[in-house]
Amino acid sequence: MIVVSSATSNTGSAVAEALLAAGEQIRVLGRSLDRLQRYVDRGAEAAVIRTGDPGSLREAFAGARAGFVMMAPGIIPRCDDFAAHQRRVISAHQTALAGLDGLTRIVSLSGWAANYAGARGPVWGLRPFEEALDTLADVEVTHLRAGWFMENALPMIEEVRATGVARGLIPADLPLPAIATADIGAVAADLLTGRREAPTRTLELQGPRDLTPGEITAAIGKALGRPEARYEQIDAATMRDGLLAAGFSAHMADGTTAMTLDVAERRIVMTRSRDADTATPTTFEEFLAHVAG
Template sequence: MIVVSSATSDTGSAVADALLATGEQVRVLGRSRDRLQRYVEHGAEAAEARTDDPGSLRAAFAGAHAAFVMIAPGIIPGSTDFPAYQRRVINAFRQALGGLGDLARIVSLSGWAANHDGARGPVWGLRPLEEALDTLTGPEVTHLRPGWFMENALPMIDEVRATGTAHGLIPADLPLPAIATADIGAVAADLLTGRRKAGARTLELQGPRDVTLTEITAAIGRALGRPEARYEQIDAATMRERLLAAGFSPHMADGTTAMTLDVAERRIAMRRPRTAQTATPTTFEEFLTRVLDRQ
């Protein structure tokens, strides 16, 4: 049995889908059994569990020989103390997974922010999650550190469609190690089943090539019939104000802005070169086509 936590998240669902596609016995976890029904229809077991509740997690992981874990949700817009929530999640996973005799493999979703000792905002908890899981004895643990999620570009699609201009704090010409969530799910599934060995405790992942936000905006413009589409960089104060206007608490607006600045100013960056082992296949253009086909 392979257990996938946060199966209704983008990455959790990608992992679950990849495992079910190859006929694995899967148990999916989420806060609502109703939202897990689509997996049940494809042969999975479903269990309700909160990522910050060690009791429900412990019961849900019972009998597992492999487990996929992540901090979810990755952002709670109204939170006034997100690190406290992350600490509860990390402690719950440590309690739930410790001493499970059948558990042979754990794969965690971390991120490239874990490369930066001073990571701020919503990604603060990634390194502490890794460190907590590393204290477990018995299972083989692999931490995935993917780069910039292509899904971050989804709001840009709406902006370009509406106005022809996308906005962001990251410089237009900064090369980003963009990666599709589906590819992360495929790698995680191979690690969970043992079809792939990471070869190291941490595994950086990135798409086939770096892309800039200028290139991403141009690709979106071409796909939407807006060839004039352009990317416009905003400053940190403007980003914070936009987040507040969208309903973020001051705490979460500050943290999210700080996190983005760490990317923009290259404190969050890949530490290893792209190789055949760390590169994934989906290009941004392919990702964009799939997204627009679903709209």
């Protein structure tokens, strides 16, 4: 049995789909049984959990030989102390997974922000999450430090569709290690089943090539039939104001802006060059063809 946490998230669902396609018996975890039903219909077990509750987590992982875990949700827009939420989730996983009979392998979704010791905002907890999982005895742990999710471009698609302009804090010419979550799921599934061995405890992942926001916007414009599409860089204050207008608390608006600044000012970077271990196959154009409609 392989357990997949946050199976309704983009990456969790990609892991579950890859494991089901490989014929594996899985148990999917989430906060709503209704949203897990599509996996149950295909033969999976399902369990409703509270990510900050070690008791429900330990019960959900009982009998598993391997598990995929992640910090979820990644953002709580109206939260006033996201670090406290992350500490509860980290502690719950460390307590729940310690000493579980038969559990020998864990794959965690981390992120390239964990490369930066001073990471702020929603990604602050990634490295502490890794460190907590590293304390598990007799469990092989691999942390996937994935780059910039291609799914981050979904709001840009809607902006370009509506106005022809995508706006963001990251400079137009800054290369980003864009990666599709479907590819992260495929790598995680291979690690969980033992079809792949990680060369190191932390495995950076990135797509076939870096993309700048300018290139991303141009590709979106081409896919949508809007060749005039352009990218416009905004400042931190404008980003923060936009988040507040969208309903974010001041705490989450500040943290999300700080996180994005760490990318924009190149404090969050990949530490390994792209190679056979770190590169994944899906191009941004292939991703767009799937989601842009």
